[in-house]
Amino acid sequence: MGQIKLSINGKSYTIDADESMPLLWAVRDFVGLTGSKFGCGIAQCGACTMHMDGEPIRSCSVPLASAKGKKITTIEGIGTEDKLHAVQEAWIEEQVPQCGYCQSGQIMSAVALLKTHASPTDEQIDEAMQGNICRCGTYDRIRKAIKRAAVG
Amino acid sequence: MKRRSFLRNTGLTGAGLFVGFSLTQCKVDEVPGIINLLKTNIDNEAIGLALNNYLNIDPSGLITIMAHKPEMGQGTFHSIPLILAEELDVDPDGISIKIAKGDEERYGPQGVGGSGSVRDMWMPLRNLGASARHMLRQAAANTWGIDIKDTSTDNGFVIGKEGVKLSYGDLVEKAKDIEVPETIELKAISEFKYIGKSKKRTDINSKVNGSANFGIDMRVEGMVYASIVHCPGWKGTVKSIDDADTRKIAGVTDVVKTVRPLFKNTQEAVAVIADTYWAALQGARALKVSWEDNKHAISTEDIFKTMHSKTKEDGMLDKENGQFETAFAKSDTPFEATYETPFLSHSPIEPMGCLADVKGDKAEVWATTQTPGWCKGEMAKMLEIKPENITINIPFLGGAFGRRLIHGPILQACDLSKKIGKPVRVLWTREEDTMNGPFRPGSVNALRGTLSAEGKIDSLEHKVVTPSIGHALFGRDASTKVPGSAMAPLHEYYTIPNYRSKYVFMDVDPMPLLWWRSVYSSTNVFAHESFIDELAVAAKKDPMDFRLDLLEDDERKHKLLKTLRQRSDWDKALPEGWGKGVAISHCFQATAAHVVYISKTGTGVKIEKIHTAVDCGIAVNENNIIAQAEGCIVMGLTAAYKDAMIVKDGVTQNSNFHNYRMLRINEIPELDIFVMKNEESPVGAGEPGLPPVAPALTNAIFNLTGNRIRKLPFELDKVGVIG
Numbered sequence A: 001m002g003q004i005k006l007s008i009n010g011k012s013y014t015i016d017a018d019e020s021m022p023l024l025w026a027v028r029d030f031v032g033l034t035g036s037k038f039g040c041g042i043a044q045c046g047a048c049t050m051h052m053d054g055e056p057i058r059s060c061s062v063p064l065a066s067a068k069g070k071k072i073t074t075i076e077g078i079g080t081e082d083k084l085h086a087v088q089e090a091w092i093e094e095q096v097p098q099c100g101y102c103q104s105g106q107i108m109s110a111v112a113l114l115k116t117h118a119s120p121t122d123e124q125i126d127e128a129m130q131g132n133i134c135r136c137g138t139y140d141r142i143r144k145a146i147k148r149a150a151v152g
Numbered sequence B: 001m002k003r004r005s006f007l008r009n010t011g012l013t014g015a016g017l018f019v020g021f022s023l024t025q026c027k028v029d030e031v032p033g034i035i036n037l038l039k040t041n042i043d044n045e046a047i048g049l050a051l052n053n054y055l056n057i058d059p060s061g062l063i064t065i066m067a068h069k070p071e072m073g074q075g076t077f078h079s080i081p082l083i084l085a086e087e088l089d090v091d092p093d094g095i096s097i098k099i100a101k102g103d104e105e106r107y108g109p110q111g112v113g114g115s116g117s118v119r120d121m122w123m124p125l126r127n128l129g130a131s132a133r134h135m136l137r138q139a140a141a142n143t144w145g146i147d148i149k150d151t152s153t154d155n156g157f158v159i160g161k162e163g164v165k166l167s168y169g170d171l172v173e174k175a176k177d178i179e180v181p182e183t184i185e186l187k188a189i190s191e192f193k194y195i196g197k198s199k200k201r202t203d204i205n206s207k208v209n210g211s212a213n214f215g216i217d218m219r220v221e222g223m224v225y226a227s228i229v230h231c232p233g234w235k236g237t238v239k240s241i242d243d244a245d246t247r248k249i250a251g252v253t254d255v256v257k258t259v260r261p262l263f264k265n266t267q268e269a270v271a272v273i274a275d276t277y278w279a280a281l282q283g284a285r286a287l288k289v290s291w292e293d294n295k296h297a298i299s300t301e302d303i304f305k306t307m308h309s310k311t312k313e314d315g316m317l318d319k320e321n322g323q324f325e326t327a328f329a330k331s332d333t334p335f336e337a338t339y340e341t342p343f344l345s346h347s348p349i350e351p352m353g354c355l356a357d358v359k360g361d362k363a364e365v366w367a368t369t370q371t372p373g374w375c376k377g378e379m380a381k382m383l384e385i386k387p388e389n390i391t392i393n394i395p396f397l398g399g400a401f402g403r404r405l406i407h408g409p410i411l412q413a414c415d416l417s418k419k420i421g422k423p424v425r426v427l428w429t430r431e432e433d434t435m436n437g438p439f440r441p442g443s444v445n446a447l448r449g450t451l452s453a454e455g456k457i458d459s460l461e462h463k464v465v466t467p468s469i470g471h472a473l474f475g476r477d478a479s480t481k482v483p484g485s486a487m488a489p490l491h492e493y494y495t496i497p498n499y500r501s502k503y504v505f506m507d508v509d510p511m512p513l514l515w516w517r518s519v520y521s522s523t524n525v526f527a528h529e530s531f532i533d534e535l536a537v538a539a540k541k542d543p544m545d546f547r548l549d550l551l552e553d554d555e556r557k558h559k560l561l562k563t564l565r566q567r568s569d570w571d572k573a574l575p576e577g578w579g580k581g582v583a584i585s586h587c588f589q590a591t592a593a594h595v596v597y598i599s600k601t602g603t604g605v606k607i608e609k610i611h612t613a614v615d616c617g618i619a620v621n622e623n624n625i626i627a628q629a630e631g632c633i634v635m636g637l638t639a640a641y642k643d644a645m646i647v648k649d650g651v652t653q654n655s656n657f658h659n660y661r662m663l664r665i666n667e668i669p670e671l672d673i674f675v676m677k678n679e680e681s682p683v684g685a686g687e688p689g690l691p692p693v694a695p696a697l698t699n700a701i702f703n704l705t706g707n708r709i710r711k712l713p714f715e716l717d718k719v720g721v722i723g
């Protein structure tokens, strides 16, 4: 156990936890932000995707030790109270979610993609979004929403 | 709350739907403890006066409609209240929709399965909406001293003579005591303002910003976490537990014997209790349990061998029309083929779990259940308490596909909460769910048939060899009685003069089985639509013509297929190196068909485009029907060419998404989905699109490569090479 300092969505937190605890559980169970989800625990599904210093990561497989001193952003941190992120707006326009459980992770992957590729090609979308499973099968709409957000 | 401010609050943040998880309770820049002290709950209290069990209107104008069917992605959170709102004559975008608790005394059946929600609730909810509208109009008529005939309504207002109007909120006090006549006037379908308009789903806003609460997000004060170690092999008891290493893990407080309730195959399990999930999980990983009576030699390889040999058995007659035996014997060129479909896991993306709080003779759960009423009954039985002392809260379900029709993790959480006297959150790992099942039954289907001189089907026999879900769960007799559902949807298909269907039972005990999206249609249709294609080829007929011919007497299906033919450019010449396939099926009273186009790539094929037509009667929310068809296509393709569940010596070999692979975004072809327009009563759209996916694809593969795929799953990148 140790006092671990974390920066999440621009706020800093000190957490008394084991350094081996995955970031996902610290964010959900200690910080109380539950938008990031648990789907597989082995970096296979992307439901837990967050950004660490701007890069998308699978937080179920990143121990707190590696998150120390890094800037973490979660789904709760990409928009504001009054204004959603353009990707979230596109997600509503295209009516992407079904059960919705995978969608925080999908959106975080899409936001990261659009930061590096303002108008991604289909191949770039495939590449960036391949790590995110949607068992409900919303992929076609995800692709359309990313293109919509890229234009808008 | 004022209507305007309500609208603003529910506009984009989704905050109106739930009491969210407030960040202010988190100690920023301090040392936050483990956040178990927050009462995060689903707000399911309706405000205002009740005009019926589903509808409350507050004098301020706020209208609340209860969503009494669990939302698992299928869209009933929106489509069910939408039906009532239409007859009430209010725009569903301006009202509050709340998730109902599990309370079948109040709401009637709440189960979601068999694509039945819209189908079963269509008339009841229209009647409820229309009767409430009548009450409000009568109240206004009384106020103005005019006849009810001289009133009309418009989006939450009753309009009188010369445009005077009163809001539903103004009228509700008087309206609540007004008698409803026995026959209520319903809107004509042409008068619908909201149904059939592809409205935006009201749950979606909360699903893009992390605020939607799923089962896993529910917390109550004093709650602890449980990670479970199940007995490998679907049966058996605990012999001994060595928890020395487990108890060394900081945060672990208890190691408790529990159960894995699964009806006749209930087995023992062990739970590690801790103050964080991570500690509980590490504790479970460090636990050493030895088991008794859990060994058996079940293997899927042997099951399929046995099922193949069982195709030679006579089996039980299910249905017969005409004289199959005589007609079949007449032909010198009979056709026969055998098809195989695998055992599959449901694998909804939210892992299994539940939060339960059992105190004395009362219990409360936050449960991702598809069957709240059944769940309550099972809880009452296990806990030996009265059903009225049980509260079932139903957060959003992170997918289900049938997996949440039964209540293992819910009962497990209840058992643990009762034993340790605290609220317990059970959360299974992905591995515990994938390996322990229950699974979709695998099957072997044997078909035989003959053609007439004109190249029409003269005789056809479809023999289904598969385990019975009813037997696997409840020990129902399936060796002397055909389980009807195992034959779906074979009787609602083509008109064939000499036809019979047969069933052969396969016992796979103790392997647990369960209804999986579209159930036996997902396996039977693959065989049926493949064989129809084989016969079409043998008759040298275009497979589309061949099917249209068989559907001549069935106007709706015929029309659907003709529409699909046109939309998919079926009759256009194919580009070089392309192939095409078609398949249709009827499932839970709806019909869907796909045309799949593929092209050759290396040793395999690439799926270029899928055209789909769906007929589920009146489209309550067309865009959502399209979404369900998309979901069916993705799940159907996954089932066709990803992984089968493999069991060896009683142990499941697949464990997580690396060896039970899902279709991913890079594998999705272009989709073109069309919803048929008609005025037939609506039926559900969640399942019908799934069964014809695999055969439409394999029929296309045959068309392109001459390779007839009779066994699922197959490898898409190898099917281009014959032999």
Ligand code: FES
Residues within 6 Å of the ligand: A037, A038, A039, A040, A041, A042, A043, A044, A045, A046, A047, A048, A049, A058, A059, A060, A061
């Ligand atoms: S939960 Fe992290 S990738 Fe699946």
Ligand code: FES
Residues within 6 Å of the ligand: A097, A098, A099, A100, A101, A102, A103, A133, A134, A135, A136, A137, A138, B073, B349, B398, B399
């Ligand atoms: S929306 Fe359900 S898994 Fe993606």
